[in-house]
Amino acid sequence: MPAAIAGRHGGLAPMLTTQGLTKRFGAVTVLEAIDFELSAGEVHALFGANGAGKSTLSRLIAGHLQPNAGRMLLAGDPCRFRSPREALEAGIAMVMQETSLAPDLPVFENVFLPRYGGAGRCRFADMRRRTVELLEQLGVAAEIDPQARTGDLAAAHRQLVEIARALALNARVIIFDEPTTSLSPAETARLFAVMDRLRAEGCAMVFVSHRLEELFAITDRVTVLRDGKVAARGIPTADLTQGELIRLMIGRDLEPVRRDPSREIAPSGPPLLQVERLRAGPLLRDMSFTLRRGEILGLGGLVGAGRSETLEAIFGLRALQDGSIRLRGEPFRPRRPLDAIRAGFGYLAEDRRAQSILPDLSVRENLLVAALSAQRSPLIRYQRFRRRAAELAARLDLPPHRLDDDSMSSFSGGMQQKILLMRWLLLEPAILLLDEPTKGIDVGARAAIYALLRAVAAEGVAVLVVSSDFQELIDLCNRIVPVSDGRSIGSVPAELLDEEKLLMLAAPRSSMAAQRAWIDRMAAEHGAAGFWAIVERDVLICLAASPNAQDALGFSSGAVCPIAQSRVPRALGRADARGTIVEADGTATCLLGVRNARGHDLGVIGLSLAAGVSPARLAALRAEIAEAVAGQDNESILLTL
Incomplete structure (x- = not known):
């Protein structure tokens, strides 16, 4: 394989360029002749195995380290940063994999810590207000108190504070070094939404991650490092597959890591x-x-x-x-x-x-x-x-x-x-x-x-x-x-x-409060037992249920049990169906599908009525349920029938 594979890319102005960048620690060369180009308005992935040089290259760009050879251009002008502050003043920020926060300072001061020592006054009220705005962008304003001691935060929350710090700088180049390692899928999605907005505003971003699905979700191009050298440069992400990317990283195919339950004891x-x-x-x-x-x-x-x-x-x-x-x-x-x-x-x-x-x-x-x-x-x-x-x-x-x-x-x-x-x-x-x-x-x-x-x-x-x-x-x-x-x-x-x-x-119960309240209300108004559940094979996973569900249906909110143990096994056994399912004892259950805005199946909502209810009432009830569910407005869980 050639030392570097040049990819196709055009139409965007170069924001940052490195030419022949080399870094040695003693007699060990950790980066050798790195040519890299980052354009305005793109997210460019740096990918490689542990020790390939990704973090070292990032730290060279951000002024944390000094190169032994080579040069950098920022917006076409030669630059050489002798310290992180010089890089920050030039508009280059870095979100570190290992957070660099001051643990004894409150969150809002950590967000604006790079401003200390600079020109102008730092007003605490303005810093707190702006910190709240940044945390709202990241979707965690309710979870992180701007005045809390940073050292008392969980590791994932500290990572989000580090990201907020980079956003506060209004930098034109942001390097994200493993920013999602402690974040859940939902929190990662919120970060990606922020990155999409920054990309639209012309910000240039370097994204370092080992998670292949993230690279394909957010990046425009990929540069692969192997043993301190460029193995592939600036390839459009859309032109790659996961297998090709792994081969570029390690030089061989990788055995699949997914488990095989059929072979396990x-x-x-x-x-x-x-x-x-x-x-x-x-x-x-x-x-x-x-x-x-x-x-x-x-x-x-x-x-x-x-x-x-x-x-x-x-x-x-x-x-x-x-x-x-x-x-x-x-x-x-x-x-x-x-x-x-x-x-x-x-x-x-x-x-x-x-x-x-x-x-x-x-x-x-x-x-x-x-x-x-x-x-x-x-x-x-x-x-x-x-x-x-x-x-x-x-x-x-x-x-x-x-x-x-x-x-x-x-x-x-x-x-x-x-x-x-x-x-x-x-x-x-x-x-x-x-x-x-x-x-x-x-x-x-x-x-x-x-x-x-x-x-x-x-x-x-x-x-x-x-x-x-x-x-x-x-x-x-x-x-x-x-x-x-x-x-x-x-x-x-x-x-x-x-x-x-x-x-x-795993979603916070508060995020399902509207759905739970709706199920409870419908059950109370119609003398029924309501539930929202996922059925996989023969197992019921109950997300929410009305207070009377345990007595009427045999399961409650949060239950995970075989559907045969419930009192509505026919209905749950046909959870892929829509309509009214009647049990052997006459209990009738109205079933409606639940999907999110991306079309993913989120299970079924059911309302079960005791035996003896007329078909006309069941049909009317189902129409009322459908109308009520379709009227719900919730960004995280969109109920569409």
């Missing part, structure tokens, strides 16, 4: 971990689930739903206010992480820089820190750890000589994540708690991590996964527990879900 035996009615305020309100040996269980929800807080409570990082945890059938209440580690838990935190990496220690010392803390004996078996580390490095495609590095600071985010996963696997844990395990990971490394997690699960390890990538949960997990507003909503086999259905289950 279903976890069995008694629960290894039982979580019941867990509460640890303010975000974790009512969490219940079970986890068995050899099972991979996912917690699927949006930012602030209580997913990370659940893992922290189980690992002893968060004090419990109510509920119980049982480990191997016995009560378990860790007072500190060491209690959990010695009980057989491993925990991979979401924010690796703040919660996991010890930058002053070597790679091997970072690897051994958990294993050494778990030991009760003063005898340290270094040779055993060394052999196990070499084995894990091979399984994760990590060069074994990198384990001897003096620091992890030179590692890419993906390589750091592999080291941290190895840290816990060295303990040979019974239960792995993983919070965003593939954050900042390229598709090749992700496949290696998936394969390793499936292998350790096959050996009997129980795995509990939190991920904002809903497709990852579906591909990786046996079961998924949707989490909304700090509460668990049943447990669903992963093969019954897609991203749309999981998003509906």
Whole structure:
């Protein structure tokens, strides 16, 4: 394959150009002769494996690093930035993969922190007002208090504050370095809407991401880096397939990472971990689930739903206010992480820089820190750890000589994540708690991590996964527990879900308030039991139900159960039909389809009436339901019949 494949692109003025850009750290060349062109009004993807040089190139453009050779042109004029402030003053902003916020400052000051030290006065009232406007653009004004201490925010919310900072600068070039790693599909969609608006205004954007579906959804062109060199330059995204992009990245085809349920052995035996009615305020309100040996269980929800807080409570990082945890059938209440580690838990935190990496220690010392803390004996078996580390490095495609590095600071985010996963696997844990395990990971490394997690699960390890990538949960997990507003909503086999259905289950209950109120009102007015449900194969997933549904139908809001256990199995068995379905006992159910604005099937709304209702009344009722549903106006869930 030639060193660079030039793509077709025209009609847009170059905003930023690099010519022969080269960067060396000591004797190691990390970027070599990079030619790159970014046009006004486009989103240009930088794609490549971990360590390919994407973040280094981004930092060179943004003034965080200085090149050893080559030059840059901004709007046709030569430029050389000696600091990030010079780049900011020239109109270049960067959204970092690892946030660069000041944790002790409030959100609004972090958003406008680049203005400090510049010309003019900073008025707090104006900064707070503008911060609210920016958070509204990102759809999180109700979730993030502009005056909150930034260090107290969840990692995903800090990422959104970082994005708001870039927007506040009104920059003409914005580099997004893995901006969606902690964001849910809904939050990512809101970010993309903002990027579409910026593109229309002529802003030039660089987008770095390992998620192929995002590249194809938002970018205009793609430049691929491999081993610090350009493997493909400026190819229109529309001219590529996912397979071609992966081949350009790693030079070969990649085995599919999607799970095959038909080849898996279903976890069995008694629960290894039982979580019941867990509460640890303010975000974790009512969490219940079970986890068995050899099972991979996912917690699927949006930012602030209580997913990370659940893992922290189980690992002893968060004090419990109510509920119980049982480990191997016995009560378990860790007072500190060491209690959990010695009980057989491993925990991979979401924010690796703040919660996991010890930058002053070597790679091997970072690897051994958990294993050494778990030991009760003063005898340290270094040779055993060394052999196990070499084995894990091979399984994760990590060069074994990198384990001897003096620091992890030179590692890419993906390589750091592999080291941290190895840290816990060295303990040979019974239960792995993983919070965003593939954050900042390229598709090749992700496949290696998936394969390793499936292998350790096959050996009997129980795995509990939190991920904002809903497709990852579906591909990786046996079961998924949707989490909304700090509460668990049943447990669903992963093969019954897609991203749309999981998003509906995990949506904040407040976002369904209008639909729930409508179902309750219609049920009360007509003496019926109402529900909104998804039916997959023979399983019912109830999104909302009237208060009397449990008694009348045998299920309530949030229920996940076989349709045969309900009192309207005929109706649910024909959920793809429209009209009135009558049960053996005479109960009649009016069914209507639900679809969103993009035409995706969102299940059915049903209203069930007791036996003896006349056909004329049923027909009139169905017409009234259809008229009422068609009149609903909700941007997130459009009900069309």
